[in-house]
Amino acid sequence: MTPFGTFAEIFIQALVAGILIGAIYGLMCAGLGIIFGVMRVINFAQGEFLMLGMYFTFYLVIGYDLLWFLGPAVGPYVGALIAGPVLFVFGYFLHRFVISRVTGTSVAGTESEGHYPQLILTLGIALVLQNGGLILFGSTPESVRTPLSSRAWELPLLYNANAALFLNKARVVAALVSIVVAGALYLLINRSRLGKTLRAAADNAAAATYMGIDVDRAYRIAFGIGIGITAIAGGLVATYNPFQPYIGLDFVIIMYAGVVLGGMGSILGAFWGGMTIGLVQQLSTLVLPTQLQNAAIFVVFLLIVMVRPQGLFGRATERI
Amino acid sequence: MRSRRNLYISLIMISAIAAVWIGLSLVVTNSYYQLMLTLVPIWAVLGLSWNLLSGYTGLVSFGHAAFFGLGAYTVTIALVQYDITPWLGIPLGMVVGTVAGVVIGYPTFRLRGHYFALSMLAYPMALLYVFVWLGYQEVALPMKRAAPGYYMQFSDYRVYIALAVALLVVSLLISLAIERSRFGLSLLAIKQNEPAAEAAGIDTLAWKMRAIMLSGALAAAAGGLYAVVQLVVTPDSVFGMLTSAQALIVALFGGVGTLWGPLIGSAILIPLSETLQANLGDKIPGIQGVVYGIAIILVILLAPDGIFWRVRDFLRRPRAAGLGPVNPIAPPLAASAPEPAPPQRQAILTVSNLSKSFGGLRAVADASFTVGDGEILGIIGPNGAGKTTLFNLLNGFLPPDGGNVSFTGHELIGLKPNRICRLGIGRTFQVVRAFARLSVLDNVVVGAYARTARDAEAVAAATAALAQVGLVGRAGALAGSLTNKELRLMELARALAGQPRLLLMDEPLAGLASHEIEDMLEVIRALAAQGTTVVIIEHTMRAMVRLAERFIVLDHGAILATGHPGDIVKNESVIEAYLGKKWAAIRAHG
Numbered sequence: 001m002t003p004f005g006t007f008a009e010i011f012i013q014a015l016v017a018g019i020l021i022g023a024i025y026g027l028m029c030a031g032l033g034i035i036f037g038v039m040r041v042i043n044f045a046q047g048e049f050l051m052l053g054m055y056f057t058f059y060l061v062i063g064y065d066l067l068w069f070l071g072p073a074v075g076p077y078v079g080a081l082i083a084g085p086v087l088f089v090f091g092y093f094l095h096r097f098v099i100s101r102v103t104g105t106s107v108a109g110t111e112s113e114g115h116y117p118q119l120i121l122t123l124g125i126a127l128v129l130q131n132g133g134l135i136l137f138g139s140t141p142e143s144v145r146t147p148l149s150s151r152a153w154e155l156p157l158l159y160n161a162n163a164a165l166f167l168n169k170a171r172v173v174a175a176l177v178s179i180v181v182a183g184a185l186y187l188l189i190n191r192s193r194l195g196k197t198l199r200a201a202a203d204n205a206a207a208a209t210y211m212g213i214d215v216d217r218a219y220r221i222a223f224g225i226g227i228g229i230t231a232i233a234g235g236l237v238a239t240y241n242p243f244q245p246y247i248g249l250d251f252v253i254i255m256y257a258g259v260v261l262g263g264m265g266s267i268l269g270a271f272w273g274g275m276t277i278g279l280v281q282q283l284s285t286l287v288l289p290t291q292l293q294n295a296a297i298f299v300v301f302l303l304i305v306m307v308r309p310q311g312l313f314g315r316a317t318e319r320i
Numbered sequence: 321m322r323s324r325r326n327l328y329i330s331l332i333m334i335s336a337i338a339a340v341w342i343g344l345s346l347v348v349t350n351s352y353y354q355l356m357l358t359l360v361p362i363w364a365v366l367g368l369s370w371n372l373l374s375g376y377t378g379l380v381s382f383g384h385a386a387f388f389g390l391g392a393y394t395v396t397i398a399l400v401q402y403d404i405t406p407w408l409g410i411p412l413g414m415v416v417g418t419v420a421g422v423v424i425g426y427p428t429f430r431l432r433g434h435y436f437a438l439s440m441l442a443y444p445m446a447l448l449y450v451f452v453w454l455g456y457q458e459v460a461l462p463m464k465r466a467a468p469g470y471y472m473q474f475s476d477y478r479v480y481i482a483l484a485v486a487l488l489v490v491s492l493l494i495s496l497a498i499e500r501s502r503f504g505l506s507l508l509a510i511k512q513n514e515p516a517a518e519a520a521g522i523d524t525l526a527w528k529m530r531a532i533m534l535s536g537a538l539a540a541a542a543g544g545l546y547a548v549v550q551l552v553v554t555p556d557s558v559f560g561m562l563t564s565a566q567a568l569i570v571a572l573f574g575g576v577g578t579l580w581g582p583l584i585g586s587a588i589l590i591p592l593s594e595t596l597q598a599n600l601g602d603k604i605p606g607i608q609g610v611v612y613g614i615a616i617i618l619v620i621l622l623a624p625d626g627i628f629w630r631v632r633d634f635l636r637r638p639r640a641a642g643l644g645p646v647n648p649i650a651p652p653l654a655a656s657a658p659e660p661a662p663p664q665r666q667a668i669l670t671v672s673n674l675s676k677s678f679g680g681l682r683a684v685a686d687a688s689f690t691v692g693d694g695e696i697l698g699i700i701g702p703n704g705a706g707k708t709t710l711f712n713l714l715n716g717f718l719p720p721d722g723g724n725v726s727f728t729g730h731e732l733i734g735l736k737p738n739r740i741c742r743l744g745i746g747r748t749f750q751v752v753r754a755f756a757r758l759s760v761l762d763n764v765v766v767g768a769y770a771r772t773a774r775d776a777e778a779v780a781a782a783t784a785a786l787a788q789v790g791l792v793g794r795a796g797a798l799a800g801s802l803t804n805k806e807l808r809l810m811e812l813a814r815a816l817a818g819q820p821r822l823l824l825m826d827e828p829l830a831g832l833a834s835h836e837i838e839d840m841l842e843v844i845r846a847l848a849a850q851g852t853t854v855v856i857i858e859h860t861m862r863a864m865v866r867l868a869e870r871f872i873v874l875d876h877g878a879i880l881a882t883g884h885p886g887d888i889v890k891n892e893s894v895i896e897a898y899l900g901k902k903w904a905a906i907r908a909h910g
Contacts, residue, residue, distance in 0.1 A: 042434060044565075101621050115380065117624035120572040123565055124616035131609025139605065245606075249561055253445055256438050264434065295449035298442040305439050306427050 009157065012165060014282045020167075022278025023175035024236055026271035027182050028251065029258035031229030033270025034189070036259055038202040038222035041103050042115075044122040046230055046255055047248025048129035049087060053231025054238040054247070055133065056083040058142050076144045077177050080235025084181075084228040091227030095220045098125070103219065126248065133245030141242040146170055149240055174236040181232055182271050185225075189267055198222050230255075257301040277301075327500065330579075334492050337583070338485050345481040352598060354477040358549050360590045361484035362542050366563075367570035367582025368491045369538035373531045374568075375577040376504060378511030379432075383440035384539050384567040386424065386447055387417045389558035391540025392547040393451065396459050399471070406472040410544035417540025418533045425532035429525060432514075441564070448559035461551045472548050480549055487545060488583075491538055495579035498534075502769050502778065507531055508577075509755050509766045516753035519715055521741035521770025521818050539567070573619060575628025584627055589615070665692025668822055668853050669714075674723030676706075676713055676877075683709040685877040687723070691822065696848050697855045698868030698885065702898055706877035707857045708750060711824050715747045716740045727822065742770050746820030750827045750857075752807040756800035760791060760810050763799050767814035778817075785817040786810075789843055805836045812843065822853045829860050837863055865889065873897070 032046050057079040060066050067075035095103075102117040148169035155165040189195040200208040201218035209215050237243070237251075254277055262273025277297055284296035345357055366388055374381045394413035398404035404412070428439050464471040474480060498504040506527045509517040518524045547553045557563070574585030592615060596608030623630035669691040676684040683706045691697050699707050712718040714725060716737040725732040730743055741747070746767075755763050764782035772778050786792045789809040794802065802810060808828055815823055828844070829837050841863060848854055858864045864871070864885065871888040873880040875897040881888055888894055 036434075040434070042437065098617065098621070102624060116572050116576055116626075117620045119380065120569060121617055121620045123569060124613045124620065127609045127613030127616070131606035131613065134606030135604055135610065253441060253561070256441065260435065260438050289453055291453040292449055295446045295453070298446035298449075302427075302439060302442050302446075305431065305435060 009165075011283075011286060012157070014286055015279070016165060016167065017171075018279035018282030019275070020171045020175040020278075021282060022275035023178045023182075024233055024274075025254060025258055025278045026274035027178040027236070028230045028233035028255050029262065029270040029274030029277075030182050030185055030267050031226045031231075031233060032255045033226075033259045033262065033264075033267045033273075034185075034198075034222055034229065035226035036264055037267060037270075038198050039103060039219050041099070041118050042122065043223075043226075044119065044252065045126040045129060045248075046226075047250070047252030048126050048133070049091070049227045049248075050230050050234035050237070050251050050255075051133060051243065051245060051248040052090075052129065053080070053083040053087060053234025054144075054243045055137055055142075055245075056086060056231065057235035057238050058144050061144055062142075072147050076146050076235070076239050077173065079144070080177070080232050080238070081181075083235045084232040086228075087231035088224040088228035090224075092220050092224035094125070094227075095223040099223065100216060100220070126252075130245055130248060137245055139244055141244045142238075143240075143242040144235075144238040146239055148173060168240065170240045174239055178233065178236055181229065185229060186268060186271075188225075194221070254297065257297055261301060261304055327496075330496050333580075334489060334496070337492075338489050341485045341488075342482065345478045351477060354481065355549070356591055356594050357481045358477075358484045359594070360586050361481075361488035362546050362549070363566060363570055363590055364583045364586035365484075365487050365491045365542040366539055366567045367574070367586055368488075368495055368579065369535045369542065370567040371571045371576065371579070371582050372495060372498065372538065373535040375571060375581070376498070376507035376511060377528060377531060379429075379528070380437040380568070381440040382437050382561075382564050382568070383424075383443045384535075385444035385559050385561070385563035386440075387420055387536040387539035388543035388546070388563055388567070389444060389447060389451075389555070390416050390420050391543030392553050392558040393456065393459075393543075394540070395544040395547045396461060396553045397456075399461055400459060405470055406544065406548045407470070410541055410548075413540040413544040414537040417536035417538075417543075419536075420540075421533040421536030422529065424536075425529050429528050429532075441561075444559045444564055445561070448555045451555040451559065456553075456555065458552060458554045461547065461553075484545060484549075487541055492579055492583070494534070494538070499579060502775050503527065503530065505758075505762060505766060506769065508758060508762075511577075512755035512757060513753045515717065515737075516749070516755070517766060518737040519717070519741060519747050519749075519753075520767040520814055521738050522766060523736075523738045525736075569616065572626055573616060575626030575630075578628055581626050581628045588627075665695050667691065668693040668728060669855075670724075670726050671714070672724045674710070674713055674725060675721045676709055676718060677721055682877045684713060684720075687874075687877070687879050689872055689879060689882065691853060691855055693821075694848065694851055694853055695870060696844070696868050697853075698864045698871045699855060699857045699874060700859075700861070700864060700871055700888075701874035701880070705874040705897075707874055708826055709877075710874070711747065711826055711857065714740075715745055715824060738770075741818060741820075744819070744821040745824065746815030746818055746822070747824040748808070748811045748815055748826060748828060750830060752804075752811050754799040754802075754807055754811065756798070758799055759795065760797050760799055760802065760806075761786065761795040763810055764813045764817045768817035770818035781819070782813075782817045785813040788816055788847075789813045804831050805840070808832070808840065809843070816847070816852075820852065822855065823847065825854060825856045825858075827857055827859065829858055829863055841867055861889070 028050060032043070035041060035043055035046070057076060060082065061075050061079040067079055070078055099121065102121050151169045153167040153169060153172065155167065157165060189198060197213055197218050198221065200211065200213055201215045201222075205215045208218070255274070258274035258277045259270045260273070261276055262269030262271065280297055280300045281293055284293055288296055341357065341361070345354070348354055348357060366384065369387070370381060370384050373379065391410070391413035394416045395406050395409035398409040398412060399406060424440075424443055428436060431439055464473055468474060506517065506522050509520070509522055510524050510527065514524055543558055546558070550557075570585035570589055571582045572585070573589060574583065575581030589612070593608050593612045596611050600607045619627065667690040671690070672688045674684055674687045675682070687710065699710065701707055709718065713720045714732070716732065716735055716739070720733060723733070727743060727745060732740055732743070755766065761779070761782055764785050765778050768778040768781040768785070771781055783792065783795070786795055789812050791806060791809050791813060794806060799807070799810060812825070812828070825844070829840055832840060837860065844854060844856070844867060856864070856868065868885055870883065871885050872882050873888060873894050880897060881891050881894055
């Protein structure tokens, strides 16, 4: 095989891996994006909700084996989808009783618009969830292995009969489920009455209040949806990635990088931002040592933010 | 804020804290508590460093671990690879921290709000992976038995405690000096309203750069000492997100924007988490994180601005009931001059072919005019005519697409607002941009910095400016508590404190009652009588006709007419622009 052919094969392999991983990053970013876009709250505990989604799926599917009737191939994905509504409820009430005390209409007009208390409150929640997770789940890494995890589809490459593209089945299915969920979220936000309410509350909370929209309720729902979506992404990641209670830290930064890249406030943008992160991460392995994979994400992130602070896909929202 | 008594109290407090700490170190013999006595000051210094940048300027940094880690690794690598003692390594780390402040600050200060905060997060994370890649996963500081003192290795742990306390005292003194100088006041002004600070002559970028450089140096010093005390450095322990979070948590928990906050936060939280870890850590791993987290959540729900401010508000509540009587506005200095014949004036400001478009909208189109020295020029026009955009071009908030502006021989295009202010163009805003949590006097002092490098002179100039607008009686009040008229006068005083030759006033009469308008007109006339040139945007025609010598009418960004107010109000195209064609036709025939 020619050197070019070898490079092309590695490149295509990395590109496809980036798209598959990017689809899931995109979903978790969309979850964070809806919280950030609607409420303008920096939620540091988002990674911990991803972790809760992983453990929920794990206990549902492996620990208690409640979805045995679906079989080992389908069960984990259904489990991940169930994690969504369950964590929605959790997020809804967490916002109702804790987060709402430092956000929304209760702090409008205070000096920092509540930013400082929001940051430290969500950091506190993150600490409680991480360490509470350690107490409840233990520190041994778990995984939701499916029969698909160790199998791959082998696609022949057109230009060369000797080369082939290997697609891990678990990752392909997880990416597909992720795209479907992101599509459903997009329709919910852009086509439904609830979505219109959320967008109104996001655009101008005061004006929305005058139009009779219960802005605090819209915030609660947005927070719940954001948590639920990220939890689904967590369940999907769990099917091919081992995890422990501290795994949230690894992902929260990827999520924020994706949301900022996509342009804060745009949910579709957040998805593409996450996709970009996935691609950068995988393609950087072509030129950089593996340890610098994540450093590459941050460098690209900084470059894009410096050049286009409104993100790749968003409008400028925070100006003078 | 500037009183000598407060200074003495603060100095006594700092000495007392140092004395108590040293006293404790003499009593405590348990090595575990000795470690804690060392860590509390170290984390407090990191918190102070965070507070210096983020607490005072309001630009939240999630990335202080970058400076802390660079300090720790500088000390470690200097010792391991080059045999350089930490006595030199820590100052070297501070240099690295300062340089990192420049490298990080310069590009990142272009961002604001959440973008700034999240970008800061990326620096320590990128550094973390780079240091792993470089092979510094876990570096131990070698024992130097030959010359332990020279390598900052002491068998008596109390020396470490003394070192940590010394660093803390230095950091507290630096913070105190900043709080009491124009450095601190400029940073607070930036936090409350950055554009207003810039327009008042504060070089906001320069102050922010100084803040991040100093902050980086202090954080690096804390990191360096941390490495010396812990003897092992890993990328996760010094660049990790928890380190950045620690800086933010101790400061926010204790109280933002005061030097005592990080100290309070660190003195409560570090022993709490360490004790929990020691007593319960092996039985229930993670319990200290849970309790720590719950403690943070509870305190923030009960005292959102941090413990210091909560306690202070609680102690001050009985006295805060009455702020003292509201002084009526003093009579303006000069009576209104009788209608003078418009003299021939020399041009002080020359605008030629100035243009600005937003997308397809031409907000200012090819505007050319001059402003005469000492005149009162009114700029009128319907809503959306481009009046405020014109001001934003003149004072440097917006770059024009084309054209020239020259002011007393200086070319203004391309200069930053603070430079333009320092050349002698003051400005007020359509919606008053006050520094709401500063006193009226401090608001005006910020404006006076443009004129003098001496802080005492600035205070004197500010007091004089307040007298000029008749607001001396309210000098001590918080700006946030003023009425609309008082706010407008305060903003005017802030602009005057820089002694501008030309004053741009954007709708100074908006929202005022008719008798308040009369007072404001008197103040403006008095200013003009003293030789200040005034350009006013205003909608209130009746007032403007009496005030201005000359009108410029803007419509759709272009200059429609220029001339004496009496002629302008009869000009048909002006009436058409304001009231529509139909009305103009009725007038013409009627």
